[in-house]
Amino acid sequence: MGLVGMKQEFSKNHNDLSINEERLVARTFMGRIEWEMIVIGLGQFIIWLGIWSMVLTGSLSLWVGFILSTISTAFAYLPSHAGQHGHLSGKHKNLKWLNAFVGQISLIPLAQSHHILKATHMKHHANTNNPERDPDYFHTHVDHWWQAAINVHGQTNGGDKRLQNMVETFVEEDQNFKADIERGTVFSLAFFFGQMIVAIYFPLETLLLWWLPRKLVTSYLGIIFSYEPHKILPQGRYKDTRFWVNGIPRFFNHSMQIHVMHHMYPNICHFDEPKAIEALKPFMIARDIPGAEDLPDKISYKLLSFK
Amino acid sequence: MEKISELFANHLTNWGLVWFCLIFWGSIFNAILFNLFNVGGETYLNYLSYLAGLLLGFYAKQKSWGWLG
Numbered sequence: 215m216g217l218v219g220m221k222q223e224f225s226k227n228h229n230d231l232s233i234n235e236e237r238l239v240a241r242t243f244m245g246r247i248e249w250e251m252i253v254i255g256l257g258q259f260i261i262w263l264g265i266w267s268m269v270l271t272g273s274l275s276l277w278v279g280f281i282l283s284t285i286s287t288a289f290a291y292l293p294s295h296a297g298q299h300g301h302l303s304g305k306h307k308n309l310k311w312l313n314a315f316v317g318q319i320s321l322i323p324l325a326q327s328h329h330i331l332k333a334t335h336m337k338h339h340a341n342t343n344n345p346e347r348d349p350d351y352f353h354t355h356v357d358h359w360w361q362a363a364i365n366v367h368g369q370t371n372g373g374d375k376r377l378q379n380m381v382e383t384f385v386e387e388d389q390n391f392k393a394d395i396e397r398g399t400v401f402s403l404a405f406f407f408g409q410m411i412v413a414i415y416f417p418l419e420t421l422l423l424w425w426l427p428r429k430l431v432t433s434y435l436g437i438i439f440s441y442e443p444h445k446i447l448p449q450g451r452y453k454d455t456r457f458w459v460n461g462i463p464r465f466f467n468h469s470m471q472i473h474v475m476h477h478m479y480p481n482i483c484h485f486d487e488p489k490a491i492e493a494l495k496p497f498m499i500a501r502d503i504p505g506a507e508d509l510p511d512k513i514s515y516k517l518l519s520f521k
Numbered sequence: 522m523e524k525i526s527e528l529f530a531n532h533l534t535n536w537g538l539v540w541f542c543l544i545f546w547g548s549i550f551n552a553i554l555f556n557l558f559n560v561g562g563e564t565y566l567n568y569l570s571y572l573a574g575l576l577l578g579f580y581a582k583q584k585s586w587g588w589l590g
Binding site for chain 2: 375409
């Protein structure tokens with residue numbers, strides 16, 4: 215059945231494919247506390263500390279520690295990302311502090327500031343794929359994945375002048391952005407001095423348990439979290455992100471193959487996205503979201519292309 | 522106080538990478554010399570490691586290699 219046929223089929227079964235109906239369906243998946251991300255955020259940090267402790271006491275070799283630390287650090291970003299979108303507090307206003315608290319602890323292995331990442335990530339959502347205003351643009355709109363792996367480091371370490379200019383523009387025009395950058399700078403400075411101090415006392419451990427894992431993971435994030443979902447796509451709510459497959463079950467890609475759902479409705483928790491996609495599939499196909507026509511009816515842990 | 526804070530921020534913006542390479546990479550070069558090649562301990566070798574870190578820092582600053590930080 216062709217795409218047109220599929221759309222007609224869905225239209226028969228789902229009479230109302232309006233934006234209001236789409237929002238009503240999406241809202242049923244919003245508002246809960248994403249406790250899984252709290253467990254992952256704090257858990258991976260405790261594991262990372264455990265690896266340090268075991269290496270320093272000699273009960274784990276530095277090379278095994280390096281591999282374990284790299285795997286553990288790969289889980290450091292998503293809990294902060296959940297906090298950036300308020301998923302860690304859900305609809306409970308009195309728990310809002312959890313978003314920055316867990317988000318910042320989770321980012322310690324990546325030596326990044328939660329507030330700075332939040333500020334730039336919100337701009338990414340507001341201006342996805344805009345060459346003038348999307349902070350992720352310089353590693354999503356490149357020719358090869360390895361360029362994304364390299365360019366993403368310009369974003370996390372201020373090496374990219376184009377991004378610095380973009381941030382300066384946002385600071386001038388957006389007070390909330392400026393406040394987040396100022397708050398986050400304190401943590402960035404702490405990481406800057408912290409790494410130097412730790413390196414004086416434990417140089418090779420700092421290199422192999424902290425610096426190198428965070429560099430490798432940053433490249434992984436640039437490819438899997440940014441480049442693959444957005445690569446060479448135009449602007450537009452239903453056009454800027456795609457479903458994709460890479461031969462590996464989505465669970466080993468932090469489910470970034472279904473990142474489209476997050477861009478459509480950022481308030482839906484990461485772990486609720488598969489169910490939300492199943493419910494919103496007719497709307498996604500009707501709006502020509504890239505890759506939506508190949509979606510299986512049930513989003514399992516398998517490859518998305520397995521129907 | 523605000524002026525000092527601003528001067529400090531400007532200095533780190535311009536020279537932070539050089540400081541990082543001097544101390545962070547200098548310490549690592551020193552440890553590599555000591556651990557892998559079983560040399561070090563002599564003061565001049567320590568200086569050499571940190572000098573290498575400093576030179577790397579200047580080069581990184583010139584090339585805008587923020588990823589070294």
